[in-house]
Amino acid sequence: MALLVQKFGGTSVGSLDRIHRVAERVEETVRAGHQVLVVLSAMSGETDRLMRLAHEVTTRPDDRELDVLLSSGERVTIALLAMELRGRGVNARSFTGRQVGIVTNSSHTRARIEKIMASPVQQALAEGVVPVVAGFQGVNERSEVTTLGRGGSDLTAVALAASLKADRCVIFTDVDGVYTADPNIVPDARRIHKLSYEEMLELASLGAKVLQARSVEFAAKYGVPVEVKSSFQEGEGTLVTHEDADMERAVVSGVTGDRNQAKVTVIGVPDRPGIAADLFTAVAGASISVDMIIQNVSQGSLADISFTMPRSDIARALPLMEKAKDELGAQTIEVKDEIAKVSIVGVGMRSHSGVASRMFQTLSREGINIMMISTSEIKISCVLHEKDLNSAIRALHQEFGLGQPVDA
């Protein structure tokens, strides 16, 4: 008998028919003799609908009230699933974020979990009850409703699994796992059987939207084995766990592309100490994360500073940067938004040398110009023209043999 946390996302509970299939899956697991705790999101589209209502009511909705509003969505799904399970003779009981004891800080709409007082669910599990828990929500110390931000239900599931020392946290979603590349771009992309937390974290933050990055960090910290699998078809998924010998055999585990990129160049910045700090402080103040940075002295004592950032933040960042430019005495700002980022990720890079040069040669062979490069211990990213992204992904996938099964 294992203790399993099963999390179902919005598309998996998007209709009564789908809730019905979730109930079947949970019942099967229970009948197989396991203890199960279920975590649910709101029905797909519901959070967006509520957000739209809020923004129609007022231009800047209050964050505390947004949380009261948004947290209504999971109440509907947990109650419906608990009812259906009880109708099938499975002793289930719904728990809101408060009832499950998820205590967060008071940063409404993006709260961080501070502690989990899991005793009510522990007791329920001991009584043979299947707890059906509302994901995405908690309460602060004053017992006010908070939410954990987009993808927060993954975090609820992983945090409860950690707190209960569950044997596995299974994230059911609309894809059947993490792939070596986007199958829409690379037809022979394979599902990855096993990934390390570090790799998953790089892939998550690089834009593979399978698992929320904060929940991967949490799983790594507490060593929770997380399995990502399809809620619509049977079969294995991708297991995210501690790095092991198997994983190191592959040099590269996956290739990802990110189109949400823009390159900003501030031209003619007086080249004196601290000037870059001043520039980036202005942007950081608006919670805009800058990625790669290049500085080069071009015209005597004037420097150019280039950096990349999410394309979707450009509209918000530009006024701040224009202001900083004037204060710094720089000349102009140039924005280039037809760029993209290709990355290769793999713990095998630690033990294999020459991975970077193989990557650059491969792109060069394809006639692809590299604009910027950044590396970490298990990742290499290159910024290139957006039109080259798909061919870069395909060439790298081929070069590192990702189409072949690992065991072949």
Next chain:
Amino acid sequence: MALLVQKFGGTSVGSLDRIHRVAERVEETVRAGHQVLVVLSAMSGETDRLMRLAHEVTTRPDDRELDVLLSSGERVTIALLAMELRGRGVNARSFTGRQVGIVTNSSHTRARIEKIMASPVQQALAEGVVPVVAGFQGVNERSEVTTLGRGGSDLTAVALAASLKADRCVIFTDVDGVYTADPNIVPDARRIHKLSYEEMLELASLGAKVLQARSVEFAAKYGVPVEVKSSFQEGEGTLVTHEDADMERAVVSGVTGDRNQAKVTVIGVPDRPGIAADLFTAVAGASISVDMIIQNVSQGSLADISFTMPRSDIARALPLMEKAKDELGAQTIEVKDEIAKVSIVGVGMRSHSGVASRMFQTLSREGINIMMISTSEIKISCVLHEKDLNSAIRALHQEFGLGQPVDA
């Protein structure tokens, strides 16, 4: 400066446009220097929608889970109104049933309020905050969500008004008050300016759906002045308060009709003591309320027992009564569902004699046959054929001069 509780029902918050108008009204009251606490229902239709979902998921939804489901509706409206008020510069804050401290028993879907720990709202009011409270919901001693049954938001409003010793509880609804008769039937029906709790209670339980009966009982018990008025137009409504000299000047305050009536006759019941008790115990066990009862010995030692009950409960009651009939050794059961009940209500009946005979004479003059009669200190009801109901209402309205203003 007065402390006012303002309650807005489902149709008053049924769309963003209407929530906008509620916000205007609340803001006006605040700007006029009053303290305001707002109680809201879910958007109209939402409770029905959630109920439908529950019944599609399973034939007999669990009551505890129904409450989790149904209580999601008011979270949406309180958050939206609080946001809009804050957007207008009114310091508002939403409170769920739990946050406002409404503690109920554990009868899910029809819980009764046991106590109100109003200190959080009292503190909010003292800080100049407008509390926006979710009606219809509370929590039991174990902090599980409960709901108060249909119309429960009225009860939330009255109970909070009592607990806070508010100067007035204003129930905004889609009609502008309580009328001397249904204006669709009697064109010269007048809005009643002032009614006693007892009269309102009789009218509420007789089917005038303006105010939930339990909330009237609660208001009477704690002496909360309740005003019913329109949320769509300006002007006075109907004030429900302690009986006073004004009210006694009118013999009759209102005439109501109720079509949700059926008459059941159990024929050939052995006439021995306790037999009626046995029969009605069977029906009471299913929470079906029997109204008028007539027993008459017809065939030697056999009696017929006739009684009225809500027509909507007949399907549920019949199998129980068939069973009781067999156990009692009765002959047959006859159901007549084309009946209706007309009632006149007024505290003035206490001091005026001959009201009953005037009522019977009026009906007789119209050629209307009376099947059953029941009376209380301030009410007389007659059961008649459904086809005669409207003319009975019109004739009684005329006879007791209800079309003329009280002061004329």
